[in-house]
Amino acid sequence: MGLTIAQKIIKAHLLSGEMTPGSEIGLRIDQTLTQDATGTMAYLEFEAIGIPRVRTELSVAYIDHNTLQSGFENADDHLYIQSVAKKYGLRFSRPGNGICHQVHLERFGKPGKTLIGSDSHTPTGGGIGMLAMGAGGLDVAVAMGGGAYYITMPKMILVRLFGKLRPWVSAKDVSLELLRILSVKGGVGSVIEWGGEGVSTLSVPQRATITNMGTELGATTSIFPSDEVTRAFLAAEGRENDYTPLSSDPDATYDRIIDIDLSTLSPLVACPHSPDNVKPVSELSDVKVDQVCIGSCTNSSLADLLRVAAMLKGKKIDDSVSVSVSPGSKQVLSMLSDCGALSDILAAGARLLECACGPCIGMGFSPNSAGVSLRTFNRNFEGRSGTRDAGVYLVSPEVAVASALTGYITDPATLGDCPPVVLPKQYKIDDSAILLPADPETAKTLSVRRGPNIKPFPDTRPLSDKVDATLTLKVGDNITTDHIMPAGAKILPYRSNIPYLSKFCFAVCDESFAERAKAVGSTIIVGGSNYGQGSSREHAALVPLYLGVRAVIAKSFARIHAANLINAGILPLTFRDPADYDKLEQGDKLSLSGLFAALTSGEATLTDETKGIGVTLDCRFTERQRAILLAGGLLDYTRNNGDKKQ
Numbered sequence: 001m002g003l004t005i006a007q008k009i010i011k012a013h014l015l016s017g018e019m020t021p022g023s024e025i026g027l028r029i030d031q032t033l034t035q036d037a038t039g040t041m042a043y044l045e046f047e048a049i050g051i052p053r054v055r056t057e058l059s060v061a062y063i064d065h066n067t068l069q070s071g072f073e074n075a076d077d078h079l080y081i082q083s084v085a086k087k088y089g090l091r092f093s094r095p096g097n098g099i100c101h102q103v104h105l106e107r108f109g110k111p112g113k114t115l116i117g118s119d120s121h122t123p124t125g126g127g128i129g130m131l132a133m134g135a136g137g138l139d140v141a142v143a144m145g146g147g148a149y150y151i152t153m154p155k156m157i158l159v160r161l162f163g164k165l166r167p168w169v170s171a172k173d174v175s176l177e178l179l180r181i182l183s184v185k186g187g188v189g190s191v192i193e194w195g196g197e198g199v200s201t202l203s204v205p206q207r208a209t210i211t212n213m214g215t216e217l218g219a220t221t222s223i224f225p226s227d228e229v230t231r232a233f234l235a236a237e238g239r240e241n242d243y244t245p246l247s248s249d250p251d252a253t254y255d256r257i258i259d260i261d262l263s264t265l266s267p268l269v270a271c272p273h274s275p276d277n278v279k280p281v282s283e284l285s286d287v288k289v290d291q292v293c294i295g296s297c298t299n300s301s302l303a304d305l306l307r308v309a310a311m312l313k314g315k316k317i318d319d320s321v322s323v324s325v326s327p328g329s330k331q332v333l334s335m336l337s338d339c340g341a342l343s344d345i346l347a348a349g350a351r352l353l354e355c356a357c358g359p360c361i362g363m364g365f366s367p368n369s370a371g372v373s374l375r376t377f378n379r380n381f382e383g384r385s386g387t388r389d390a391g392v393y394l395v396s397p398e399v400a401v402a403s404a405l406t407g408y409i410t411d412p413a414t415l416g417d418c419p420p421v422v423l424p425k426q427y428k429i430d431d432s433a434i435l436l437p438a439d440p441e442t443a444k445t446l447s448v449r450r451g452p453n454i455k456p457f458p459d460t461r462p463l464s465d466k467v468d469a470t471l472t473l474k475v476g477d478n479i480t481t482d483h484i485m486p487a488g489a490k491i492l493p494y495r496s497n498i499p500y501l502s503k504f505c506f507a508v509c510d511e512s513f514a515e516r517a518k519a520v521g522s523t524i525i526v527g528g529s530n531y532g533q534g535s536s537r538e539h540a541a542l543v544p545l546y547l548g549v550r551a552v553i554a555k556s557f558a559r560i561h562a563a564n565l566i567n568a569g570i571l572p573l574t575f576r577d578p579a580d581y582d583k584l585e586q587g588d589k590l591s592l593s594g595l596f597a598a599l600t601s602g603e604a605t606l607t608d609e610t611k612g613i614g615v616t617l618d619c620r621f622t623e624r625q626r627a628i629l630l631a632g633g634l635l636d637y638t639r640n641n642g643d644k645k646q
């Protein structure tokens, strides 16, 4: 039987398991990436595993999230990561060099390779035919040490593209259209593969926008074929040797096929507070706009910003709108500057921010109170921008600029002809901001710089047979990791300080949660479906661990978060009958007994002591996951099993 693109890469990297959807597989990982907000913890974990040098083909540590240095914390963490990279054999991308996903695509990604990154938008690499997946920091640490990365063998969804995008319609609209069709949970357990004759009409930056936002569907990853368009992109980056063609077999089979005719799409907008709350731009023309942010790993390529510059050339941004532009990389910024496009952007009245995540993660440029912010980003979860009552709308660069010019959400087609953008035959290559590691001999003599912000990993404990706990928090569907462990400029500097971070756990939903959890000492959280969607931050598991959370019971979980809970030694359990969710109330005293037997039988009984009722829970885990849970988390499991000797 023929294979899909993802199945081919999986087959070539399979270390354990069967390629049957639903079963656990272990993959050899060729490349890893980290960013600084998750990287500090990932490298502390890597150090704790105790391996002298990374064992991947390539590992890169990027600094792109915590670049606002309003105290010593972020600067200290940068130095820590820089010193770790030098000692343990990683490349180090300096602050200002760009957003990890954009830089990795430009300088390091290779078709057919596996990549995991401690950032949920790592699937951006699927734009050049990589099997690129987001993972928790601990999983990345293990992979850096040469260990396998485990996922559930995904189902395959093929999105067949026909036709060609019309002027003013962009790759972002393709992503939003798929979110409209599938919702934020429609991709869970699947790889989204892009095919059909329309693929050849899309450039690599457009493909990367689309694979980037596959994350918002909950997909394991998204991937495009590697074809002549990929070759031309790699050649323009001076890396034609990294090209390999890659396509699915003609007789490959898919679990689902979705057809999208590119020529029928119109500009779309994701309204607050979810990326799947999608409406046509034409329905939103009454919405007054206060702020427009252009950038993020979704839409900050040279192609995107050349379009922005061409649209702004000779025009003025409306007085009522504040506009920021954050180029995705130093390469993009420098080329914009060389060709004069940057001057067009500045002359129109936009503010230039550094090449980093910036406003996307609430690192500055928060909107005014109750403000309307249009962003070319990928997430618009409540509070993420740093302003609790702001309304964030996700749009293409074209809609962003049109709206910045008029002050209202605007269909760019009303502006007349779409200015053409020509991509360069050659990108400007300057890797001077990517520092190389020391050679193995010198590395032995180097020490790691650890600032006072770095606090120890939270205490773990092996699983006990009985857990008595209070239902300290009950939440609804689609709870994001931004709810569980908010980010933003005020909190992000403490990503290596779990005790401090814990004060903000769930603050978006319930400000007193952290206090209550601490007071009761042992907590169970109850959630709805798709619990833990969004980012890969393992802090959304480590902080609950610190606060005494022993289990999360939900209708269903997002992939990376479920793995992070297991890695932290917290039980992710699901309701056998989702209707039982309604029977449990916040404040109830709960108990889970006979857990060792439950791990074997796959079924646990929760007793609600307050109500005097029992509820059946699904407790099915793979042998490896059971062993991790019993050991008290992946760190203890890895240490006990001597994975470092691999």
Ligand code: MIC
Pocket: 037, 038, 065, 118, 119, 120, 121, 134, 361, 487, 534, 535, 536, 537
């Ligand atoms: C995000 O977009 O939410 C982040 C910030 O990039 C996260 C990682 C983090 O929380 O540090 C992600 O997507 O994984």
Ligand code: SF4
Pocket: 065, 099, 119, 121, 296, 297, 298, 356, 357, 360, 361, 377, 378
């Ligand atoms: Fe950075 Fe935003 Fe991309 Fe996350 S989604 S990596 S915060 S730009």
